[in-house]
Amino acid sequence: MIRTPRRRREEPLDHAELARLLPAPGDPELSSDRLNGLEEHLMTEIRNLTSDTAPDTSPHTASDTSPGASTGAPPVGAPARNRAPRPARRPVLVGVAAALVLAAAGVAGLAGSSGGSGRAVAPPAGAVPAPVVQVVRGSTAGLAGAVADISGAAARAELPEPGPGQFLYVRSEVSWLVSWEGADGKNRSYVDQIHPREVWMSPDGGKGWLMEPYKEAVDRDGITLDDPEGGGRTLNSPSYDYLRTLPTDPGLLLKKIYDETGGMGNGPDQQAFSTIGDLLREQVVPPKLAAGLYRAAARIPGVVLVDDSVDAAGRHGVAIARTDEADGARTEWIFDRETYTYLGERTVQTRDAEGIEAGTVRGRTAVTDRAVVDAVKQRPAGLGDAPPSA
Known part of the structure; x- marks a missing residue:
């Protein structure tokens, strides 16, 4: 019978042996x-x-x-x-x-x-490690009823109408994916720490201000969003005045969106969904138009209802969602379960792709205030005024 020789138990290496195994040290002064x-x-x-x-x-x-x-x-x-x-x-x-x-x-x-x-x-x-959650699958079951409730609540919303010289104000909590390749060459999913973002825009889109001091590209006192050409007048660069000119019928809205965004993004359906989401994220949308946008979104192929999602402020709600087939990122618009008001947005990776693990939360927002104010950098009552420009 062939026996495997019994190995002698290895003794710990002393300092001299360890020194011979390791590379020669460099300059110890760092x-x-x-x-x-x-x-x-x-x-x-x-x-x-x-x-x-x-x-x-x-x-x-x-x-x-x-x-x-x-x-x-x-x-x-x-x-x-x-x-x-x-x-x-x-x-x-x-x-x-x-x-x-x-x-x-x-x-x-x-x-x-x-x-x-x-x-x-x-x-x-x-930057902090991106949170990873178990993905809740969406379904078309219940989508029509949820959209009816959401659009009905949007149509009944009482929003102040901005007057001459006034500004629309939106405050959000936000966090987005940060691309980083470590010293070992491996990609890791990091995100911004959740932080506040404030935007002031004139109704015609010609004047505006952004405060997001967390971002290095934005001064602590903010940066101007002034548009010397008179503000945005397209779906991809809208103003409040422009939004008031759009049809509120969901069929007409959707046709206009498909017509004006053709050839953009990762396919017409995904681009249409993204365009509506951009209009909702950081705008004060006229109530009847908001209701029409939600009904239009429900007609886009691939849109589903997600039973539970969480915004950047930790608020749970139901979500209207669609997955981008190109990269597996699912964008979820989150609504309060009781009032059906818009809370915020979350983007979750649904499959391993591009070095990002399935379940990674790529981005989160939470709208905490929408209002009309009298001047740039003025906040609604109770929030205090922004610091003056340097």
């Missing part, structure tokens, strides 16, 4: 920038390790009748496959990660530094 970069990388690893220990409170998958559900590929609106929850990493691994990062710094440096491949050591400032 610049302050290098140390800061390593600290940022370490904190990112710790956040990634500990975030996996959070319990999964997302809803369970329901039925779906969206396009692709009968094919061999994962149905649109569903994750790639039903997977068991990822086991949480043990807290002791945080210490291991820290030791590995520090060891790499002391021996040979960290890949992705300024002298390496050029990849960022840490994600952009303020």
Whole structure:
């Protein structure tokens, strides 16, 4: 009988043996920038390790009748496959990660530094790992009834009519996907921290102001949105005055949208849905037009009802949704279950694509205020005034 020789138990390496196995150390003195970069990388690893220990409170998958559900590929609106929850990493691994990062710094440096491949050591400032949820499949069952309730509530809404010299004001909480390639060359899904965004626009679209101090491209006191040519007069660049000229009949609305957006985006149906969503997201829409837009959206192929979605403010509601077949991203317009008022929007990845995992929340918004004010940077009563320009 052939026996496998019994191996001698390996003894721990002493310091001399360890030194022979490791590469020769470089300059032990690191610049302050290098140390800061390593600290940022370490904190990112710790956040990634500990975030996996959070319990999964997302809803369970329901039925779906969206396009692709009968094919061999994962149905649109569903994750790639039903997977068991990822086991949480043990807290002791945080210490291991820290030791590995520090060891790499002391021996040979960290890949992705300024002298390496050029990849960022840490994600952009303020970015956090994108939340991942279990995708709730949509269905056309109940869509007609929900749209009737939503459009009815929109038509009855009492919105103030802006007068000469006044401005439309919209405040939202927002967060969007941040593209980042780590030092190891792998893409990771990060998002902006949820932060406020405020917009003031004149009814003709000629004057406006944006405040979103979280974004580096926007000064703390905001940036102008003035349009010297007199404001937008198209579906893709509308003004309030322009919106008042649109038909409110859903059939006529939808025809106009298809006609004016032909050849844009990822197909006519997806572009029509996206165009309506853009009109709703950061506008004060005349009530009868808003009702017509919701009814028009329900006629677009692939639009479904999602039983539960969550906006950027954490508010739950029902959603009118459609998945972009090109990249698997599903956009959900969220409405209050009782009043059927518009709450916000969420975009969820429905299948693994382009390095983004199924269930990743790519973007979230929540409209918290819509009003008419007398001047740029003036807020409705109770919110206080914005800081003056520098």
